Amino acid sequence: MKPLKNILKASAAGVVLTTAMASGNALAADYAIDTKGAHASINFKIKHLGYSWLLGRFNDFSGDFSYDSADVSASKISVKIDTASVDSNHAERDKHLRGDDFLSVSKFPEATFVSTKVTNVDGEDFDVVGNLTLHGVTKEITIEVEKVGEGKDPWGGYRVGFEGDTEIRLSDFGIDYNLGPASQVVELELHVEGIRK
Numbered sequence: 001m002k003p004l005k006n007i008l009k010a011s012a013a014g015v016v017l018t019t020a021m022a023s024g025n026a027l028a029a030d031y032a033i034d035t036k037g038a039h040a041s042i043n044f045k046i047k048h049l050g051y052s053w054l055l056g057r058f059n060d061f062s063g064d065f066s067y068d069s070a071d072v073s074a075s076k077i078s079v080k081i082d083t084a085s086v087d088s089n090h091a092e093r094d095k096h097l098r099g100d101d102f103l104s105v106s107k108f109p110e111a112t113f114v115s116t117k118v119t120n121v122d123g124e125d126f127d128v129v130g131n132l133t134l135h136g137v138t139k140e141i142t143i144e145v146e147k148v149g150e151g152k153d154p155w156g157g158y159r160v161g162f163e164g165d166t167e168i169r170l171s172d173f174g175i176d177y178n179l180g181p182a183s184q185v186v187e188l189e190l191h192v193e194g195i196r197k
Contacts, residue, residue: 031194
């Protein structure tokens with residue numbers, strides 16, 4: 001009977017190991033950013049003469065990401081932004097922003113961000129490092145990210161959401177229009193909700 005017991009034990013151990021591995025793999029998933037439901041946004045703000053904040057957003061963008069709560073450092077994200085969709089709630093200003101002084105959307109209709117690594121993981125806070133291409137220039141930036149939450153939605157899907165922020169200097173991306181010394185840095189605020197594919 002001993003050999004039979006050993007076989008049963010080995011089989012049970014194999015089942016447990018296989019189940020554990022399957023559970024681990026199930027945590028890693030690919031997500032599409034939910035722009036159709038407007039559950040994501042790319043916002044920006046810049047000081048106006050140092051006296052107040054000018055707020056805006058990009059209305060059209062798309063992207064995908066992978067996320068594994070068991071191994072956050074393996075996560076990745078890729079985003080494409082339609083630069084002509086810039087919206088500061090002022091038609092004349094937006095026309096100026098789309099022109100050669102700023103975004104030059106006729107030459108550079110798309111901005112992109114592609115992550116290269118995830119670092120400084122501390123629970124549900126981490127940094128996403130990647131390449132931002134804007135105005136024809138690619139620079140490495142770091143986005144400080146916080147997980148908002150995850151779980152099933154009422155329609156049978158599964159979602160996870162994050163918020164993040166970073167700063168970029170306009171001159172680093174070849175945008176040298178003189179807005180004054182107080183208006184050289186743009187703050188970006190990102191809200192991303194993904195639907196598991």
